[in-house]
Amino acid sequence: MRNQEFINKIAPAAVEDMMNTGVLASITIAQAALESAWGQSAPGNNLFGIKGSGTTQTTKEFINGVWVTINAGFRSYQDWFGSITDHSKFLLENPRYRNAGFFDQCSAMDYAGAARALQAAGYATDPQYATKIVGIIESNWLQQFDQEADNMLREIEELKGQIQTLLNTAEVHIEKISALEAKTSMAVPEWAKEAVIAASTTFCRDGRPLIDTPDGSSYDFYRLLTTIHRKGLI
Incomplete structure (x- = not known):
């Protein structure tokens, strides 16, 4: 050889x-x-x-x-x-x-x-x-x-760093998505309870209340309902 x-x-x-x-x-x-x-x-x-x-x-x-x-x-x-x-x-x-x-x-x-x-x-x-x-x-x-x-060891370490960065970014996005999901389907917050009660006891012409099942609504829904209530519209 x-x-x-x-x-x-x-x-x-x-x-x-x-x-x-x-x-x-x-x-x-x-x-x-x-x-x-x-x-x-x-x-x-x-x-x-x-x-x-x-x-x-x-x-x-x-x-x-x-x-x-x-x-x-x-x-x-x-x-x-x-x-x-x-x-x-x-x-x-x-x-x-x-x-x-x-x-x-x-x-x-x-x-x-x-x-x-x-x-x-x-x-x-x-x-x-x-x-x-x-x-x-x-x-x-x-x-x-x-x-x-x-060189191969350095490339592996660089790839590990890139993967960790991607994982960290993914975790941040997951947290944001979870926060958004929590806002789109949440129990009645304390600050909106008065408005919810008012809307539940305000009836339409057909005899139905303005809202029927407030639990599970979004953050924006509760905020709008509270704003309407504070303006004396319900």
């Missing part, structure tokens, strides 16, 4: 993972490339060389100033995407990475600082680990994926 093919395959998952966890997509892709030899060496779909149970592999570690070959257990996954998810979970759940400032550097969009924090926290024994990670990022322009994830 060519380097660009590997990047194209895992970049979307790395961007999505950054949006969910804050781990820079560039770091995720570069570590996966370095640890798995660009996808050529990932037994158990373990792209990041995270140790655990699942498979036993022969690996090299830098111990006491020299490279030594050891056998170690490594985690295994159904696919590469499961490995990417577990990689971020591993970093989040191990306090040493946060204590080393890894997530602070990710928040600052500083991939070089994040790489140094990984090395300082002991992710790998290779003394050139951070340098190699930064080299992979810069030679393949992987920082573009950090910006992509950041």
Whole structure:
């Protein structure tokens, strides 16, 4: 698999993972490339060389100033995407990475600082680990994926703000509609009771009262009736 093919395959998952966890997509892709030899060496779909149970592999570690070959257990996954998810979970759940400032550097969009924090926290024994990670990022322009994830997060926040504004506007209109509905169908207000009684006891030529059922009338009706009463017309 060519380097660009590997990047194209895992970049979307790395961007999505950054949006969910804050781990820079560039770091995720570069570590996966370095640890798995660009996808050529990932037994158990373990792209990041995270140790655990699942498979036993022969690996090299830098111990006491020299490279030594050891056998170690490594985690295994159904696919590469499961490995990417577990990689971020591993970093989040191990306090040493946060204590080393890894997530602070990710928040600052500083991939070089994040790489140094990984090395300082002991992710790998290779003394050139951070340098190699930064080299992979810069030679393949992987920082573009950090910006992509950041832009998407900003757009989501902007959409959330627009939705909240629409909801607030809708609430105001609902309140106005409710107030109007209350005015169009309301019980006789205290200030209109005298006028209502007068109208109820004033009869037309056919013997019917001027008003029959005043309850449930509108605010404007009660106001007009009161005005007529005060002018002595009923």
